Amino acid sequence: MGEEKNKQELAITVSKEKSAAEWYTQVLQKADLIEYTEVSGCIIFKPNIFQIWEKVQSSFDQKIKKLGVRNAYFPLFIPEKFFVKEGEHVEDFAPEVAWVTHGGGSELNEKLAIRPTSETIINDAYAKWIQSYRDLPLKMNQWCNVVRWEFKHPTPLLRNREFLWQEGHTAFETQEEAHKEVLEILEKYREVAEEVLAVPVDLGMKTEKEKFAGAEYTTTMESFLPDGKALQSATSHHLGQKFAKAFDIEYIGRDQKKHKPYQNSWGISTRMLGAFVMIHGDDKGLIVPPRAAENQIVIVPLLFKGKEKAVEEEAFAIKEKLSEYGAFVDDRKEYSPGFKYNEWELKGIPLRIEIGPKDLENNRVMVVRRDTLEKEEVAADDKFEENIEEMLENIQNNLYERAREKIDNDTYEVYDYQEFKKLIDEGKRCLVPWKEDKETEEKIKEETGAKTSCKPFKENREKSLEGVKCFFTGEEADTWVYFAKSH
Amino acid sequence: MGEEKNKQELAITVSKEKSAAEWYTQVLQKADLIEYTEVSGCIIFKPNIFQIWEKVQSSFDQKIKKLGVRNAYFPLFIPEKFFVKEGEHVEDFAPEVAWVTHGGGSELNEKLAIRPTSETIINDAYAKWIQSYRDLPLKMNQWCNVVRWEFKHPTPLLRNREFLWQEGHTAFETQEEAHKEVLEILEKYREVAEEVLAVPVDLGMKTEKEKFAGAEYTTTMESFLPDGKALQSATSHHLGQKFAKAFDIEYIGRDQKKHKPYQNSWGISTRMLGAFVMIHGDDKGLIVPPRAAENQIVIVPLLFKGKEKAVEEEAFAIKEKLSEYGAFVDDRKEYSPGFKYNEWELKGIPLRIEIGPKDLENNRVMVVRRDTLEKEEVAADDKFEENIEEMLENIQNNLYERAREKIDNDTYEVYDYQEFKKLIDEGKRCLVPWKEDKETEEKIKEETGAKTSCKPFKENREKSLEGVKCFFTGEEADTWVYFAKSH
Numbered sequence: 001m002g003e004e005k006n007k008q009e010l011a012i013t014v015s016k017e018k019s020a021a022e023w024y025t026q027v028l029q030k031a032d033l034i035e036y037t038e039v040s041g042c043i044i045f046k047p048n049i050f051q052i053w054e055k056v057q058s059s060f061d062q063k064i065k066k067l068g069v070r071n072a073y074f075p076l077f078i079p080e081k082f083f084v085k086e087g088e089h090v091e092d093f094a095p096e097v098a099w100v101t102h103g104g105g106s107e108l109n110e111k112l113a114i115r116p117t118s119e120t121i122i123n124d125a126y127a128k129w130i131q132s133y134r135d136l137p138l139k140m141n142q143w144c145n146v147v148r149w150e151f152k153h154p155t156p157l158l159r160n161r162e163f164l165w166q167e168g169h170t171a172f173e174t175q176e177e178a179h180k181e182v183l184e185i186l187e188k189y190r191e192v193a194e195e196v197l198a199v200p201v202d203l204g205m206k207t208e209k210e211k212f213a214g215a216e217y218t219t220t221m222e223s224f225l226p227d228g229k230a231l232q233s234a235t236s237h238h239l240g241q242k243f244a245k246a247f248d249i250e251y252i253g254r255d256q257k258k259h260k261p262y263q264n265s266w267g268i269s270t271r272m273l274g275a276f277v278m279i280h281g282d283d284k285g286l287i288v289p290p291r292a293a294e295n296q297i298v299i300v301p302l303l304f305k306g307k308e309k310a311v312e313e314e315a316f317a318i319k320e321k322l323s324e325y326g327a328f329v330d331d332r333k334e335y336s337p338g339f340k341y342n343e344w345e346l347k348g349i350p351l352r353i354e355i356g357p358k359d360l361e362n363n364r365v366m367v368v369r370r371d372t373l374e375k376e377e378v379a380a381d382d383k384f385e386e387n388i389e390e391m392l393e394n395i396q397n398n399l400y401e402r403a404r405e406k407i408d409n410d411t412y413e414v415y416d417y418q419e420f421k422k423l424i425d426e427g428k429r430c431l432v433p434w435k436e437d438k439e440t441e442e443k444i445k446e447e448t449g450a451k452t453s454c455k456p457f458k459e460n461r462e463k464s465l466e467g468v469k470c471f472f473t474g475e476e477a478d479t480w481v482y483f484a485k486s487h
Numbered sequence: 488m489g490e491e492k493n494k495q496e497l498a499i500t501v502s503k504e505k506s507a508a509e510w511y512t513q514v515l516q517k518a519d520l521i522e523y524t525e526v527s528g529c530i531i532f533k534p535n536i537f538q539i540w541e542k543v544q545s546s547f548d549q550k551i552k553k554l555g556v557r558n559a560y561f562p563l564f565i566p567e568k569f570f571v572k573e574g575e576h577v578e579d580f581a582p583e584v585a586w587v588t589h590g591g592g593s594e595l596n597e598k599l600a601i602r603p604t605s606e607t608i609i610n611d612a613y614a615k616w617i618q619s620y621r622d623l624p625l626k627m628n629q630w631c632n633v634v635r636w637e638f639k640h641p642t643p644l645l646r647n648r649e650f651l652w653q654e655g656h657t658a659f660e661t662q663e664e665a666h667k668e669v670l671e672i673l674e675k676y677r678e679v680a681e682e683v684l685a686v687p688v689d690l691g692m693k694t695e696k697e698k699f700a701g702a703e704y705t706t707t708m709e710s711f712l713p714d715g716k717a718l719q720s721a722t723s724h725h726l727g728q729k730f731a732k733a734f735d736i737e738y739i740g741r742d743q744k745k746h747k748p749y750q751n752s753w754g755i756s757t758r759m760l761g762a763f764v765m766i767h768g769d770d771k772g773l774i775v776p777p778r779a780a781e782n783q784i785v786i787v788p789l790l791f792k793g794k795e796k797a798v799e800e801e802a803f804a805i806k807e808k809l810s811e812y813g814a815f816v817d818d819r820k821e822y823s824p825g826f827k828y829n830e831w832e833l834k835g836i837p838l839r840i841e842i843g844p845k846d847l848e849n850n851r852v853m854v855v856r857r858d859t860l861e862k863e864e865v866a867a868d869d870k871f872e873e874n875i876e877e878m879l880e881n882i883q884n885n886l887y888e889r890a891r892e893k894i895d896n897d898t899y900e901v902y903d904y905q906e907f908k909k910l911i912d913e914g915k916r917c918l919v920p921w922k923e924d925k926e927t928e929e930k931i932k933e934e935t936g937a938k939t940s941c942k943p944f945k946e947n948r949e950k951s952l953e954g955v956k957c958f959f960t961g962e963e964a965d966t967w968v969y970f971a972k973s974h
Contacts, residue, residue, distance in 0.1 A: 001738055035612055039564050045628065047557035054558065062758065063918055070534035071541065076601075076632055076649055077526050095592055100601065103585040103636035103648075112526060114563075114587065114601075125522055125531055140534065145632065149590035161590075162563055315564060334621065 010346060020227035025156075031278065031286040033346050034156045035106035041154035041161030045270070048286075048347060049157070050117070051294040052273055053164065057143060059196050060166065060268065063188045067181075069139040069168060074121050076114040076145075082120040088244040089119060092213030097146040098161075108413050114147045119214060119239075119265055121171045123247040130251045130261060133173055138261075141168040146269075154450070157274030158231065158487045165269035171261035173253070175240070178262040182219055182236045185266045189221045189234040192268070197276050198289035198400040199223055200407055201233065202482070204454030209438045212265075217238035221268075222453045222482065223275040224407045228427020229277050230453040230484040267374055274487070279403045286348035287370050289399045290325070290392040297327035300340050302356030315355055318365065321385055325392065327353075343372060349462040350395050351388070359406045371395045371402075411482075415471050420483070424450045431459060433477035435470035444472060444483065453482040497833060499694075507714035509625030511765050512643075516696045518773040518834050520764065521643045528641035528648030532757070535834060536644070538781040538888055539684070539760055540651065544630060546683050547755065550675045554668075556655060559606050563632075564599040569607040569738065573733040576606060576742035579700030579767055582634040583860055601634045606701060606726075609656045610734040612749060617738045617748060620660055625748075628655040633756075638890050644761030645718065645974045652756035658748035660740070664725070665749040669706055669723045673778065674754045676708045676721040679755070685776035685887040686710055687894055689969070690718060696925045699752075703727035708755075710762040711894045715914020717940040717971040718762050721755035761974070766890045773835035774857050776886045777812070777879040784814035784875070785836045787827050789843030805852065808872055810878065814840075832857060837874070837882050843917040858882045858889075898969075902958050907970070909936045917973040920947060922957035931970065940969040 010030055016023040028034045033049040045053065061071070077100060083090045093116045100112040115121065122140070130138060143166045154161060168185065172178045186203055193199045201221045205319035215237035223231045234474070243249070244260035251257040274422045282285040290296045301308075301315040315329045330340050337354070344352060354366040367378045369391060378387050411429045420430050445451055459480040470477045497517055503510040508751045520536040534541065546560070563589060570577045580603045587599040602608065609627070617625060630653045641648060653674065658666045680686045698705035702724035710718045710783055723797045730736070731747035740746040767774040777783045787807075788795075788802040802816045817827050824841070831839060841853040854865045856878060865874050898916045901907045907917050917937070932938055946967040957964045 014516075035615070037562055037608065038566050041564060042562035042564055044562065045560035047559050049560050051557070053560075070538070071533050072537050072542075073532035073632075073651060075524055075526060075529035075531065077529055079525050098587050098590040100585050101588045105582055111589075121524065127522075128522070147563070151591055162561060196952055246488075332621075428719075461746075464721070 003290060006350040010342065012285055012346070015283055016226065016281065020144075020225070023281075023283075025225065027277060027281055027286050028156050033286070036156070041058050041150070041159070043156050043160060045164070047311055049273055050278070051422055052276060052288070052292050053270055055073065055292050055294075056192055056268065056272065058167070059192050060188060061143075063191070064141055064168065064185075065198060067139070067184065067188075068137070069141045069170070070138045070195070071142060073142050073144065074115075074118050074125070076115055078115055078118070078121045080111055080113060081231065082124055083113060085120060086214050088242075089214035090244075093117065093148075096150050097151045106484075110418060115144075116146055116148045117265075117267075118142070118144075118146075118167055120247075123243045123249060123263075126169070126171060127247045127249045130221055132248050132251055133253050133259075137172045137177065139168070139170040141166055155274070155487065156273055157277065160270070163270045165267045166437060167265060167267045169263070169265050170261045171244075172239045173250070173259070173261065174462070176263040178238055178264050182238050182264055182266070186219050186234070186236040189236070189266075189268055193221060193223075194271065194400060195231065196289075197272070198232075198251060198292070198396055198403065199272070199275055199279050200400060200404040202456050202458065204223070204456040204458075204460075204482070206235070206454060207441060207452045207481070210440050210452055212237045212299050214239060215265075216242065216260060220454050222409060222484075223279070224453070224484060225275055225278045225487070228410070228485060230429060230451075230482065230486040231247075232453070232486070233272045233275055234266070234432060237264060239263040239265060242273060267289065271487075279406075280399055281348065284342075285346035288348040288350060288397065290350045290396045293348075293350055294326050294329055295349060296325040296392055297322055297351045297353060298344045298354045299327060299329045299355065299378055300337050300344075301329065301331060302337055302354060304357050305333050307360070308475055309358055311355060312444035316362055318353060318355070318380075322388060325388070341368075345373075351392060367391065369395055371398050415469075417472055420471060422449050422485065424448045424485065425483065429453070429482055431456070431480055431482055432471040433465055433468040433479075434481045435473055435475045435478050436481070437473075448483075449485050450483040451485055451486050453486060455479045455481045497532065499772055499833070503640045503713065503768065503770055504894075507712070507765065509582070510768075510770075511714065511761075514764060514768055514773050515643050520773070523643070523917040526648075528637070528646070530643050530647060532651070536760055536764070539763060539775070539779055540757055541730075542683055543679055543755065543759065543783075544653075546679050547675060548630075549671075549934075550678070551628055551655065554626070554671065555624070556628045556657070558629060559629065560614070561602075561605050561627050561628045563602055565602055565605070565608045566603055567600060569600055569611055570600060572607060573701050575729075575785060576701035576733075580604065580635075583637050585634045585636045586960065589866055602631075602736040603633055603635045604752075604754070605631075605633075606656070606730055607653055607734075610730045610736060610750075611659060613656070613748075614734045614736045617658060619738055620740050620746075621662070622738060623748060624657060624659045624664065626657040642761070642974065644764065647783060649756070650757045654752060654754045654756045656750070656752050657752045658731075658736070660746070662749040665725055665751050669725050669751055669753070672744045672751070673706050673708060673721070674757055675715060676723070676753075680708060680710075680720065680759065681887060683776075683778050684759070685890065686720075686759070686762055686766050686778070687882055687887060687891040689943045689945065689971070691942060691943040691945075691947075693722070693941060694923055694925075694928060694939045694968070696928050697939055701726060701729055703729065707941050710766070711897060711916050711940070712762055712765045713893065714765060715897070715972060717916060717969065717973040718758065718939075719940070719973070720759045720762055721753070724751060725755035726750040727751060758974075766887055766893075768835065771829075771860070772833035774886065775835040777837045777883045780837055781813050782815055782836060783812040783879055784809055784838045784840060785815045785816060785827075785831045786840045786842065787824050787831075788816065788818060788825055791840060791844050794844040794847070796825050797847055798842060800843060801847055805840060805842070807865075809875060814873070822951070826860055828855075832860075838879060854878065856882055858885050871900050899915050904959055907937075908935050911935045911970065911972065914972065916940070916969055918943070918967055918969055919958040919968075920952055920955040922960055922962045922965050924960075925969070926958050935970075938973050940971050940973060942966045942968045
């Protein structure tokens with residue numbers, strides 16, 4: 001009885017198709033992903049979601065170490081005076097800063113900003129460390145927490161006031177090296193998103209209006225979520241010499257003259273996890289793609305009187321065979337198999353193996369894929385591990401492909417502003433030919449709620465703009481751009 | 488010329504033997520370990536020291552995951568009202584808290600503490616999560632930054648205002664399970680310290696006076712440093728039901744009645760890195776034990792005209808053979824071999840391989856151990872990798888053993904208070920028979936500057952106290968305890 005009641009409380013009660021935003025809120029709590037706290041916008045990342053972040057961390061960390069980036073840790077606190085050094089930067093970030101004014105019982109002489117991003121404190125240090133061309137390239141990264149005290153309505157993971165990220169900060173002798181790295185890093189982000197998390201993304205350029213405050217240009221990785229909103233999930237900025245000028249970073253070059261380095265900064269944050277949750281999953285709950293899962297397989301033994309021992313032994317034997325996938329046996333006696341199925345479907349374990357006395361006799365197991373919920377007999381023979389591996393790969397690919405398809409279906413190529421308004425209103429993403437202009441961009445946002453997501457590299461390479469008019473002004477278009485409502 | 492000048496600026500100019508504290512300060516900067524910032528007590532962990540922390544992280548993280556601990560992330564900000572819930576805890580920590588009072592341009596309704604430790608916010612959540620015995624044991628851990636706004640003089644790494652650590656928080660049905668875990672975790676800390684970092688430690692019990700605020704008892708891992716001061720490098724606390732009471736954590740037990748769980752918390756921090764730096768190293772700079780080193784081997788090719796190519800090729804071939812040790816070739820053309828030797832000795836790379844045309848001819852290399860600076864010919868034959876591996880193991884063991892010997896030599900078994908005062912004054916550590924008492928402990932501290940480090944498990948098991956008198960009061964002693972000045 002208690003179990004039945006529990007089952008209902010646990011189940012997702014809204015349709016993802018009909019109400020993605022509410023579905024998201026339910027999954028976050030029922031799949032044990034986050035917990036709210038009394039401080040608005042500050043959440044607890046529970047282990048079920050934190051382990052996905054650990055996958056992002058280990059995957060991206062390995063990639064950047066191969067590029068010669070080294071990890072470091074810079075202070076949480078940034079003295080107020082550092083902020084004012086780069087004009088655009090302070091203008092954008094100052095309104096969102098949380099300030100420490102008291103420490104150890106007394107008021108501080110100078111209030112301290114809690115880092116919303118660390119360009120200022122890092123470049124203050126770089127000015128000391130970069131003295132000669134021999135000190136370049138300098139490539140550091142940190143994994144840390146940052147705080148942005150925004151007043152927009154917080155949405156767990158997607159818009160936290162405190163979130164986790166990595167921020168890479170690099171400096172080069174030549175602008176060419178810097179340009180090259182911007183794209184190299186963006187590609188690493190894409191690999192993590194698409195190949196590990198199975199989250200389809202588009203790479204492109206931010207508009208002048210939406211670029212990072214203090215950057216010459218910002219490249220971005222963009223997702224489009226089932227709730228009809230775009231999400232910027234990682235960015236890679238070229239800072240040019242702006243911070244070098246603001247922080248007096250100067251070095252003696254190969255020519256014995258003074259030079260300023262060219263710099264980049266780039267980051268991916270736990271916002272990505274919000275996209276991950278919302279993109280995968282169905283009305284039964286979360287779905288975790290195998291490569292993102294700590295535990296890819298749950299094994300549920302079906303215990304019938306007198307056969308318990310043999311079945312459990314086989315379950316643990318299978319677990320050993322599949323240990324590289326983090327397989328585990330759910331041998332809890334206080335729950336029924338049905339309860340366990342629901343629980344692990346809710347939490348998104350990619351593959352479930354059921355084994356009962358009949359299966360033992362027939363030397364097989366039943367396997368249920370989380371993505372399709374299809375059930376299949378698999379022989380417990382020589383090819384067993386191979387077959388399981390193949391199924392996991394299929395799940396990984398299928399999740400990516402169906403997410404890609406969903407995004408493609410939600411994206412419309414539009415040439416007309418009236419049609420555009422209608423589609424934006426319906427929560428679609430529009431790819432439009434556009435003459436980039438801050439004022440029209442602002443006006444479109446006011447009229448429709450849509451912002452530019454990015455000027456996609458792919459479409460801008462592939463679709464000619466010759467003779468094509470801007471969907472808004474009717475002038476010559478100079479770029480393709482995605483517009484959508486956004487997180 | 489410039490290089491010669493550089494060499495002098497880089498070299499350590501004080502003797503570790505004579506002035507360990509000043510030596511420490513020089514090594515921190517010259518070996519590129521830390522950078523000061525404008526905020527007192529907040530330092531930059533540069534990659535050379537951060538990589539040691541990464542070794543601590545990966546090693547300890549693997550160990551606790553095997554124990555079923557899962558990582559999570561709890562907010563940086565703790566509402567003021569949470570603090571007051573556990574009386575002893577708030578009393579100890581409140582004076583050291585940094586407070587956020589403003590966010591996004593306005594004053595906050597309730598000021599927010601920056602976590603000095605997270606028992607309060609975590610137990611507020613545990614009260615929601617622990618409802619049934621089925622929810623136990625609950626074992627979570629987070630790797631994060633914490634801030635303690637102390638007014639003692641900050642010492643980089645050893646006493647930072649912001650530092651990095653992990654904090655584990657666990658809850659159990661029975662006190663026996665909790666007691667067992669306290670010691671299990673402490674043993675994991677010892678493994679990381681002694682087996683990875685080669686830092687000798689003593690395990691023991693904190694006195695009532697020195698235990699964690701809110702704990703029933705605190706077990707501790709203690710180091711004793713060459714500057715004559717003890718350092719608490721990790722602690723594992725049993726909290727009993729104190730926080731469960733303060734935060735109303737209650738669950739329905741197997742007997743269908745309400746119970747409070749028994750809890751532990753435990754942490755190791757970047758203070759450990761301070762012990763690491765100070766314990767290893769000599770007048771040439773830092774020494775990194777092989778198992779703690781990202782790069783265990785540097786290969787320096789000696790380039791003579793006409794032979795450059797052959798030598799460099801061989802250097803890179805050796806690098807490939809030794810890739811599992813993170814071997815790298817220092818092939819910078821702008822520096823002499825002597826300059827490179829000095830640099831890598833300063834930074835503590837465990838093993839240096841020199842290779843020149845003569846070595847090529849004779850099918851050998853010269854190998855220099857960082858710990859002893861001994862130079863040895865090693866044949867580039869079948870046994871080459873094996874020999875190098877053996878040398879690295881020898882270095883690891885030698886560093887541990889000589890550090891242990893130094894600590895043993897600096898530790899005196901003392902029965903007399905006059906002798907005790909003299910030894911403490913000389914920067915020694917004293918093992919004394921003692922009748923534990925907060926007041927005498929306070930008095931000894933006032934008179935000598937020495938605090939209790941721990942009641943060591945080892946000595947208390949091995950050395951009988953029958954008939955032995957307290958070194959201070961002359962009463963029956965009830966424990967052995969270490970006293971020393973401390974960080």
